[in-house]
Amino acid sequence: MNKKRLVVVGFLFVFLATLLLGFGLQAKEKDVYKVGVDANFPPWTWVEKGNYKGFDVDVVKAIAEVEGIDIEIIDMPWSTIVSALGKGRIDVLVSGLSITCERDKMIDYSKPYWSVNQAILVAEDSDLNAITAMSMGHSVGAQSGTTGYMWVEDHLIANDVDVKLKAYEDYILAVEDMTTGRLDAVLADTTTAKNFVKKGRDVKIIGSVSTGEQYAYAVTEGDPYDLLPKINEGMEKIFESGRWMEIFHEYLAEYGYAPPAKIPLTRELTCE
Amino acid sequence: MEIWNVLSGEAPYLLKGLLITIELLVGLLVLGLLGGLFLAIVEVYGGRFFSKLAAFIQRGLRAIPALVLLFLAYYALSLPPLFTAIIALGLRSSAYQSQIFRGSIQAIKSGQMLAARSMGMSRLQGIWYVVLPQAIRLAIGPWSNEYASETKDTSLASVIGVVEIMRRSRYIISYTYGNALLIYGMVALVYLVITRGGNAVLYWLESKLRVPGFEERG
Numbered sequence: 001m002n003k004k005r006l007v008v009v010g011f012l013f014v015f016l017a018t019l020l021l022g023f024g025l026q027a028k029e030k031d032v033y034k035v036g037v038d039a040n041f042p043p044w045t046w047v048e049k050g051n052y053k054g055f056d057v058d059v060v061k062a063i064a065e066v067e068g069i070d071i072e073i074i075d076m077p078w079s080t081i082v083s084a085l086g087k088g089r090i091d092v093l094v095s096g097l098s099i100t101c102e103r104d105k106m107i108d109y110s111k112p113y114w115s116v117n118q119a120i121l122v123a124e125d126s127d128l129n130a131i132t133a134m135s136m137g138h139s140v141g142a143q144s145g146t147t148g149y150m151w152v153e154d155h156l157i158a159n160d161v162d163v164k165l166k167a168y169e170d171y172i173l174a175v176e177d178m179t180t181g182r183l184d185a186v187l188a189d190t191t192t193a194k195n196f197v198k199k200g201r202d203v204k205i206i207g208s209v210s211t212g213e214q215y216a217y218a219v220t221e222g223d224p225y226d227l228l229p230k231i232n233e234g235m236e237k238i239f240e241s242g243r244w245m246e247i248f249h250e251y252l253a254e255y256g257y258a259p260p261a262k263i264p265l266t267r268e269l270t271c272e
Numbered sequence: 273m274e275i276w277n278v279l280s281g282e283a284p285y286l287l288k289g290l291l292i293t294i295e296l297l298v299g300l301l302v303l304g305l306l307g308g309l310f311l312a313i314v315e316v317y318g319g320r321f322f323s324k325l326a327a328f329i330q331r332g333l334r335a336i337p338a339l340v341l342l343f344l345a346y347y348a349l350s351l352p353p354l355f356t357a358i359i360a361l362g363l364r365s366s367a368y369q370s371q372i373f374r375g376s377i378q379a380i381k382s383g384q385m386l387a388a389r390s391m392g393m394s395r396l397q398g399i400w401y402v403v404l405p406q407a408i409r410l411a412i413g414p415w416s417n418e419y420a421s422e423t424k425d426t427s428l429a430s431v432i433g434v435v436e437i438m439r440r441s442r443y444i445i446s447y448t449y450g451n452a453l454l455i456y457g458m459v460a461l462v463y464l465v466i467t468r469g470g471n472a473v474l475y476w477l478e479s480k481l482r483v484p485g486f487e488e489r490g
Contacts, residue, residue, distance in 0.1 A: 196449060
């Protein structure tokens, strides 16, 4: 083989290698843990003027402080965030995440810290009630991959209820579609739903579905960096010190919630 | 919340997002240019085996949706999201650009290469000194199309956590609980300016660097 050939082969090889390289390039020890948030989920996590804000953001910072660990907050879209955690591209997920058995197979949860149900939102001038909104061929929207979306799939569509389910990238877009008349109702976490009413969008809550969900923080399956004990212990510590209540009053009290008697909560859901 | 106040407060962060968009665009176009030229030359002059191999790579990359390539690269490479996006979109662009350059290389009459060889140039010299200087100039027109389409595809990178202008504007839609039409409208204007501005420069270059003897844009 002459020289030119070798050069060509070399280049092609590099080209292919760039395509395929990278499997198994994972670091083992960490100085800074990556905390993933979906920054489109107020009041839990959002970005305002370049700063991360929200209840979960402040809580995770407080936990990191009492547990003496360094964290870096990273924004990841909802559609990617759970699998990014499953694959270890982020170490902790903190974004108003409900515990479900489906997700439990891919990730490990901390103890829960918040309970929610699903609220049914309709446009302010809508005549629908909680029952008609979710039947009679009406269209219901939810953020894809959320517990609200899964509830309509598992409990209505699976039982042949005549309802059209539409998936949205996030709740803002679903509500936007509803206010322009393209959608009849939106199913969202109660906290999220109250937020829309509170912020003066032309929507009202007509009922709720008792799903008894709980929010928790999550780490990569198998907890490779032993973070769960620290997160659970940290939650207890910041609740005892009163920091948790401060954060609660800053972000959540305005929605009329009674603060829980004790944090962390006991997990309700058991999975095989 | 007065949306215009919000927007003026967010302007510096939107600009930060715009900067990331431009970094991503420049990175992927440069990678695509080098990779595309290389693939094109190999496909035209590489001989039976290498020409087939280059065609295989190029066709494969063009057959996979950009979004899928982004996810593949994100889970396969342990690199920061911006680099990952540059590699994924850049490799894909090199496949498209290779076809632009292949066309323009083949538009140069083969007699020119024969003439170069008969003057004692090697094949590589013939490619470098005779074919490419003309072929690259011929490619500017079609390349402007690739520039425009890649500019718009940078918006896909937000799915793997690249905080570019799309993602930054989504933040505002989220915490103001609406204004989607206004904010996406503004983002559309920004893309329009980048695309039209870049293309204006490319069209100017195209006529400035026109190869004598070829038809000019009307």
